[in-house]
Amino acid sequence: MRHHLLFIGKNLIRMILLLFGVSVAAFILVSVSPIDPLQANVGQAALGSMSVEQIEKLQDYWGVGQPPLQRFLAWASDFFRGDMGISLLYRQPVLEVIKVKLANSLWLMCIAWVISGVVGFVLGIISGLKKDTWIDKLIKGYSLLIASTPAFWLALVLLMVFAVWLKVLPIGLSVPIGMEASGVTIGDKIQHAILPALTLSITGISNITLHTREKMIDIMESDYVLFARARGESTWSIVKNHGLRNVILPALTLQFGSISEIFGGSVLVEQIFSYPGLGQAAVTAGTGSDVPLLLGITVISAAIVFGGNLIANVLYGIVDPRIRRGGKRS
Amino acid sequence: MEERKVILDIHNFSIAFEQYENGFKKTSLPTIRELDVTIHEGEMVAVVGSSGSGKSLLAHGILGIQPYNATLGGEIIYDGEILTEERKAALRGNEIVLVPQSVAFLDPLMKIGPQIRKGKKDKASKEKLDGIFKGFHLKEEVQDLYPFEMSGGMNRRVLVSTAMMGNPRLVIADEPTPGLHMDMVRRVMAHFREMADNGAGVLLITHDLEQALEVADRVVVFYAGTTVEDADVKDFEKEENLRHPYSKALWRALPQNGFQFIDGTQPYVKDLPEGCPFGPRCKECTAECKKRIAYREVRGGRVRCIHAV
Ligand SMILES: Nc1ncnc2c1ncn2[C@@H]1O[C@H](COP(=O)(O)OP(=O)(O)O)[C@@H](O)[C@H]1O
Ligand SMILES: [Mg+2]
Numbered sequence: 001m002r003h004h005l006l007f008i009g010k011n012l013i014r015m016i017l018l019l020f021g022v023s024v025a026a027f028i029l030v031s032v033s034p035i036d037p038l039q040a041n042v043g044q045a046a047l048g049s050m051s052v053e054q055i056e057k058l059q060d061y062w063g064v065g066q067p068p069l070q071r072f073l074a075w076a077s078d079f080f081r082g083d084m085g086i087s088l089l090y091r092q093p094v095l096e097v098i099k100v101k102l103a104n105s106l107w108l109m110c111i112a113w114v115i116s117g118v119v120g121f122v123l124g125i126i127s128g129l130k131k132d133t134w135i136d137k138l139i140k141g142y143s144l145l146i147a148s149t150p151a152f153w154l155a156l157v158l159l160m161v162f163a164v165w166l167k168v169l170p171i172g173l174s175v176p177i178g179m180e181a182s183g184v185t186i187g188d189k190i191q192h193a194i195l196p197a198l199t200l201s202i203t204g205i206s207n208i209t210l211h212t213r214e215k216m217i218d219i220m221e222s223d224y225v226l227f228a229r230a231r232g233e234s235t236w237s238i239v240k241n242h243g244l245r246n247v248i249l250p251a252l253t254l255q256f257g258s259i260s261e262i263f264g265g266s267v268l269v270e271q272i273f274s275y276p277g278l279g280q281a282a283v284t285a286g287t288g289s290d291v292p293l294l295l296g297i298t299v300i301s302a303a304i305v306f307g308g309n310l311i312a313n314v315l316y317g318i319v320d321p322r323i324r325r326g327g328k329r330s
Numbered sequence: 331m332e333e334r335k336v337i338l339d340i341h342n343f344s345i346a347f348e349q350y351e352n353g354f355k356k357t358s359l360p361t362i363r364e365l366d367v368t369i370h371e372g373e374m375v376a377v378v379g380s381s382g383s384g385k386s387l388l389a390h391g392i393l394g395i396q397p398y399n400a401t402l403g404g405e406i407i408y409d410g411e412i413l414t415e416e417r418k419a420a421l422r423g424n425e426i427v428l429v430p431q432s433v434a435f436l437d438p439l440m441k442i443g444p445q446i447r448k449g450k451k452d453k454a455s456k457e458k459l460d461g462i463f464k465g466f467h468l469k470e471e472v473q474d475l476y477p478f479e480m481s482g483g484m485n486r487r488v489l490v491s492t493a494m495m496g497n498p499r500l501v502i503a504d505e506p507t508p509g510l511h512m513d514m515v516r517r518v519m520a521h522f523r524e525m526a527d528n529g530a531g532v533l534l535i536t537h538d539l540e541q542a543l544e545v546a547d548r549v550v551v552f553y554a555g556t557t558v559e560d561a562d563v564k565d566f567e568k569e570e571n572l573r574h575p576y577s578k579a580l581w582r583a584l585p586q587n588g589f590q591f592i593d594g595t596q597p598y599v600k601d602l603p604e605g606c607p608f609g610p611r612c613k614e615c616t617a618e619c620k621k622r623i624a625y626r627e628v629r630g631g632r633v634r635c636i637h638a639v
Contacts, residue, residue, distance in 0.1 A: 223430070224436055224437040224438070226395060226435070229395045229422075230395050230422055230428040231423035231427070232421075232422045241445075242440065245437065246439055320439070322476070322478055325476065
């Protein structure tokens with residue numbers, strides 16, 4: 001029990017430090033950004049026709065001229081009281097904006113996460129078992145090809161094939177253009193999520209496949225598999241008794257660790273498909289100097305990624321008997 | 331000694347590895363070149379050779395689980411018939427069993443009970459294992475442990491148990507007692523002795539001549555890929571009774587005979603001399619030794635040396 005509490009405590013402290021670190025980093029980045037928030041959001045022409053008072057008011061709104069440290073401390077103290085502030089661009093509480101955007105993104109990322117995890121796992125196992133055969137070469141070749149293909153390029157190719165040439169899927173956005181929110185069906189949502197989710201899945205698969213393949217090869221060359229063969233176990237029996245058992249552990253860690261990659265990938269992919277998710281909001285907030293929103297998104301994303309890794313660690317302890325039962329004995 | 335049936339007869343056996351040198355040239359590395367071993371039912375034969383000389387390879391070759399780039403040569407006769415790869419696959423784990431060196435050969439994530447039963451859950455398998463465990467004084471709870479949770483004393487008995495799940499007629503024990511106390515060695519060896527006394531042939535693979543002399547009936551001396559001598563354990567009582575200069579050198583290196591080691595090391599496969607592999611280290615070596623040396627019978631044993639009488 002004691003080492004469990006210690007584990008939780010340690011991770012909580014790490015999480016707080018991490019969140020603090022990323023928010024400081026994000027803040028410094030927007031502070032030194034050469035973008036003038038007024039010019040970017042109000043526009044040169046509009047600014048020219050404004051009075052000095054109006055401009056001062058706007059400068060005040062966008063935080064121009066305030067010492068960065070003071071701005072950060074003000075944001076941090078509000079944040080600790082549970083107030084993430086108001087988005088300057090959306091003129092809504094940051095939490096509200098994030099909720100809506102996250103819901104869109106999460107749906108996309110979950111699909112990609114599950115598909116890349118399951119498909120990558122299965123392909124990796126097949127490839128590892130059939131090492132050096134044509135099917136392994138095919139799977140490995142595909143994975144290496146995809147791993148070296150930029151996600152945006154893949155997204156553009158898919159977009160061209162399915163949306164422009166075949167015209168079977170919509171070009172972008174998360175719902176049909178110009179439709180009332182109440183009229184949007186789940187079918188519409190799925191249709192709009194297919195291409196971005198597909199892009200994310202395809203890029204995610206290669207990593208999981210290659211790792212699972214490596215692990216599977218290690219397992220099949222291990223002493224315990226050699227001994228299982230010496231004991232007359234068939235290949236299928238070996239895969240069932242030893243292969244899956246041993247490959248599932250690293251796969252779990254990988255799967256939860258891959259949340260960060262899917263998250264990172266989604267920023268790009270959402271941008272290309274004009275998909276109004278968290279990634280797109282982050283880009284908008286960054287280029288538009290919407291400091292509260294950017295910091296909010298940064299903190300939430302970091303928390304999710306950290307949470308993924310934490311789950312991986314905790315699961316490892318539960319699934320691996322050497323940690324689960326080994327801890328109990330000592 | 332009454333005539334007992336030959337269970338395993340290995341004749342002129344070899345294992346070579348195909349390798350690509352510099353990425354292009356295909357070469358063949360003959361790790362085992364000329365190996366001859368005969369085992370009768372109820373007999374325990376020790377193959378003694380130094381580390382890295384290919385003893386495990388021999389065990390794997392008999393079981394048909396050699397690496398994919400290995401090519402086997404020569405002839406293995408098991409129970410009167412040629413042991414083909416198909417027969418190996420059908421017999422291993424049942425009639426022909428391997429007892430591995432350590433628990434590292436057990437799946438770290440599978441509990442002992444299910445692992446020994448190869449995942450089978452039927453009543454017969456369970457009863458059989460329960461019976462074996464009783465015989466070894468292993469508590470039933472041990473079946474619920476993971477390999478890392480076992481104590482050193484349990485390890486050996488569990489590894490031997492794996493061999494008993496089939497109906498072994500040939501037991502191959504590959505260095506079953508590494509780094510154990512002589513006391514423990516005797517206890518483990520007693521299990522093999524018992525299997526031999528129950529009629530199985532036992533092939534004990536070891537680098538430790540002392541251990542081999544302790545339990546085996548016959549000792550086959552393995553040097554640089556070849557079997558140089560096949561002698562009764564009693565022959566090791568006196569140096570003169572031995573036939574090959576290398577066996578005699580091994581004898582002199584035993585603690586009770588004064589730890590006298592000869593110079594040099596076993597040649598690597600690639601640098602093997604012509605003819606007798608022991609030639610360069612042998613005092614009796616003559617020009618005749620540079621030819622291929624036949625394995626022949628001398629005084630009830632076998633030897634691969636032209637000078638032996
Ligand atoms: N797949 C392989 N390819 C090439 N050489 C190998 C392969 N496997 C084993 N060997 C060689 O076979 C030799 C014998 O190894 P091993 O049977 O483990 O020796 P021992 O059990 O006597 O210590 C090793 O020196 C190694 O170089
Ligand atoms: Mg060995």
